[in-house]
Amino acid sequence: MDQSEIIRQLQAQNEQLRLENEFLKARICELEARLAQYENAHTPPSLRRGRNRKKDVTNKGKPGQKVGHKGVTRPSAIPDSQVEVTADRCPDCGAKLALPFRFESKIIEEIPEPQPVTVTEYKIAHYICPCCRKEVVASDPNCPHEGKFGNNVIAQATLMRYADRLPHRKIQDALKRMHGLVLSPAAIFDLTRRAGEAVRPEYDAILERIRGAPILYIDETGIHVQGEKHWIWAFTTPFETFFVIRKSRGTNVLIDVLTRKFKGIIVCDGWKPYARFTKRLQRCWAHLLRESKDLSEMFDEAAPLHEALKGLYESLNTSSECDPPPEVRINIWQSAREVLQHWIDREYLEVKVQKFIRKICNGFDYWFTFILNPGVEPTNNRAERALRPHVVLRKILGTLRNSKGTAIHELIITALTTWGQRGLDCLQMLTIRLAS
Known part of the structure; x- marks a missing residue:
């Protein structure tokens, strides 16, 4: 084999290796991008795949409650009725039994059998006012303004959807099983629409209070509408939570919801639109700390x-x-x-540690606001907790179908979450709103 042939073969081999190298580099970039979804400081532990979980090998005790744990026993209910359980004859020999020598008390709690639907005909009177000659229509709080299903049906279907997180067809099955009520998924959707309209005044009132809140916790997470990526925003305080769903994750949402007049302090993550909206x-x-811990596990200099x-x-x-006075707080802050x-x-x-340091520098003025302002929490856990149930609901729903479903979702989850924060009975509150 002459020298020119050897050079030709080496060049062909070199070209083949170059193409393979480019392919492998592209493949590595693709896999690293996919892996980054599960290995970063902002990924919940439940989604961090492939990590070895450290097991506590020192604790080899038995499972269950530890020694000294104070047990909690459910208190016995007060009976509504009494039933005497007696026998006339011995089941073994058939002899007739005398009076019992003692009674054993056993209290049983039971739910009633499925109740059938009650059908009521309302004869609604119409009048002519003798003074202004206008038509006056009588009303009853138990008779809905729209449709042929009562307030309890609307309330129960809505809570099954948004509190119990059931799909429409599961709600259809449950109502049929418990009450013999046959509804289509479209009818159930329309019931939730009526519930949304009933709580709209509550929704608007919560928005006004959120806009005047001195401290507000905000977070956002993805949700799909008609298969397209949107964002569900949570604006929360200790007493109420307001939700909106928007296609944007930018500052325009903050301006739209809070307006430029907002003067409170926002507790949030490091997403840039917050700093563009306010410096408070x-x-x-x-x-x-999650991000610094991740870096410390990868690089020794970050530990x-x-x-x-x-x-x-x-x-x-x-x-x-210990709630120090303002002058002490300033010294701690400095x-x-x-x-x-x-x-x-x-x-x-x-490089990753340097990038993390730049992130700390960019938010340098915002890490110690809670020192100077009593009542401000140093973490955004309150807003994250508000979003957590709706992340679960998002997995069940998959995608919201249209703008109508999006509006219903905003109205109802805002009302239910706020009532829950205040310790109110959601079924009772929703029924009251429907009757008003």
Whole structure:
């Protein structure tokens, strides 16, 4: 084989290796992008696949309650009626029995058998006012303004949908099984529409109170409408929560919901639109510590940084628990900024750690707002908890079908969540709204 043939073969082999190399690089980029969905600081632990869970090998005790655990026994109910259980003859020999020598009490709680639907005909009187000559129509709170199904049907179907998270066909089966009521999925959807209209005044009132809240916790997560990505936003306080679904995840949603007149403090994650909307922010320390912990597991130089951030957070929480006076709070705030600046100024070699430090710098003015403002929480856990049930509901629903379904979703989950926060009975409250 001459030299030119060898060169030709080597060039062909080199070209083949180059193409394979490009293909493998592209494949690696694709797999890293997919893996990033499950291995980042903002991914819930339940979605972090492929990670080895550390097992506590030191605790080899028996499962169940530990020694010294105080048990809780359900209290006995007060009987509504009594039934004497007696016998005339012995089941073994057939001899006639005398009077019982003792009675054993056994209290049983039971639900009634499925109740059939009650059908009521309302004869609604119409009058002519003798003064203004206008037609006057009599009303009854138990007779809905629209449709032929009563308030209890509307309320139960709505709670099955949004509190029990049942699909329309499961609600259809449940109503038929319990009451013999036959409804189509479309009819059930229309019942939820009527419930949404009934709570609209409550929805508008919650919005007005949210706009005037001194401290507001906000978070957002994805949801699909007609198969397209939208965002469900939660605006929450200790006493109420307001939800909207928008196609945008930007500052325009904050302006639309809160208006430019909003003067309160927002507790949030590091998403940029919040800082564009207001400078009165408290960044979430839970997000910060999760990300620093992830980095400490990947890079040795990030381990001291994570421990320092964790120690700073714990010391600030301890200092805030005793509710120090304003002058002491200012000193704590200044000291905390100096400590954080010290760790920012250190030299870091890893690119990901440098990026994390830049993130801390960008939010430097927002990490210690809770020190100067009593009542502000250092994490956004309150808004995340408000969204959690609707993340589960999102998995069941898959996608909202249209703008009408989106509006119903906003109205009802806002009312139900707020009533739940206040410890109110959602069935009772919804029935009252339907009757008004």
